[in-house]
Amino acid sequence: MNFLKKFCSLVVAGIISSVASSANSCTFITLTGADGTVVASRTMEWGAFDLSPMMTFVAAGTKASSMKMPDGQEGAQWVTKYDVLGVTMLGQMLFGDGINSEGLNVSLLYLPGFAEYQAYDPNEAEISLAPVDFTGFMLSQFASVAEVKQAVEKIRLVPVVTPELGVAAPVHFSITDKSGDQIVVEYVGGALKVYEKTLGVMTNSPPYDWHINNARNYINMRSVDWPEIDANGIDLAPIGYGTGLLGLPGDFTPPSRFIRALAWTETSRATDGGEDTVHEALRILANFQLPMEATDKKLNPAELDILKYGGTQYTVSYDLKNLRAYFQTSENPKVRSVDFNKFDFGGTPTPLKIPMRDLSGSFATDVTPIR
Structure with a gap:
């Protein structure tokens, strides 16, 4: 826990050290196939501790709520309008990313040193969300980027502390729908910022407008x-x-990963759509796999042991047209997929989670000829 305290203090102070910047080095990209398939993909890097990522299915009609507000009041509460499939973390219903039945994707990435949320007002607790609840709320309630743009003006994202971090998680969001429409949402200086013109990629700090200028x-x-x-x-x-x-x-x-992601998506090969586009996205993101050498093992080697194959805890690619998710982990690099169209959401009254670190199969397929 000493490492977490040190890490959180650096975030609060706005100091992006080599440990902090490499331990949460997420990269997000989008590609579009010739048939109109839009694929939203990301890596999730987190070298500080195990996020315990789970592929999670949540049916429409499920009751949901935000974390409690800073004064202990209940925050926003809602009933999910759409079926949702995505990655939850820390054994809770905290979505790092996901897709809903209408082809909307929301992805949460770190923004340390710059994310600053709206001031908490007890009189507006019922429309207030913790930063880590934003992804699940948007996925379960809205069908398109246009709807999300309207919704963010009506909710408040307030500094609710995530216990595992000791601070309100400093994050920002990329929102993409099946038409290819995309926005980036950030909270900087206590104010909401929505970027309607994006470059199709996102990383971490500084804020998004800085990255556009740097490009x-x-x-x-x-x-x-x-x-x-x-x-x-x-x-x-x-x-x-x-x-x-x-x-x-x-x-x-x-900044460097942003430029690489932009360069490789802009110069990527033309794809047919479907799995061909997903294949290209995963090929590009393979270049962003974070080796554990980029973090300081001496700080807490016990907690880093589970990440021995690298700091990239998972990579996921969402096909927003065909409603499929493809994923792999450092422990199991085989690509696995889940299909919205095959899963019985109607028969799932409570959220269903499946482990993403399934090591039951062999690491490699033996193709030695047998005589």
Whole structure:
């Protein structure tokens, strides 16, 4: 717990140390296939402790509520309008990301040092949410980005402390629907900010508008190599493949990952849609797998032991057209999927969770010829 106290104090102070920035280095991307399939995908990095991610099914008609407010009052309470499928964490109904039956995706990513929520007003407790309840609320209540844009103006996101962190989780959100419409929602300086023009990718701090401005430094990136030039009669040709992305940053910081995610989605191959687009998204996100060497094991080696294969706790890709989720974990890199159309939400009166770290199968398929 000493590490958590130190970590939380750094967040509160707004100091993004090498430990903090690498331990919560989530990356989000979107791709669109030729048939109109929109795929929203993300990695979940968290090197501080085990998030215990579970693929969770919640049927429409389920009663739900926010965490209690800072003064102990009940917060917002609602009945889910749509079926929801997504990843919950910490053994609770706290969605890190998910999809609903209408093809809406919401993904929560960290924003340490900058996220600052609206002031809590006891008189508005019934429309107030904890930051970690935002994802589940939006997924269960709204069908499109347009509806979410209206909804965020009518709710309040207030600084309710997440016990496992010791502070109100500093987060921001990417919201995408099956049409490809997308917004980014942040709370900075106590004010709501909605970015209606996005680049289709998101990482962590600083806020989203900073990343958009920073992207202007990399507009020279392209998918093909630069041609040779003549310099005083000498032909100077590229030394090798890859000059089109010369200068692409390679470290784990949020600004560098944002630029890599943008470069690789903008130069990705054309896909047919469906699993072909999901395959391309997972291929891109494989470049963002966080090795455990990027965190300080000396701080708490016991809690980091379960993450021995790396700090990326899971990678998930949501097909918003065909309503399927594909996922893998560091412990089990095999891609597994769940299908909205095959699951009986009507026969699930209470939320159903399945472990994402299923190690029952073999690590590799033995294809040795048998004579």
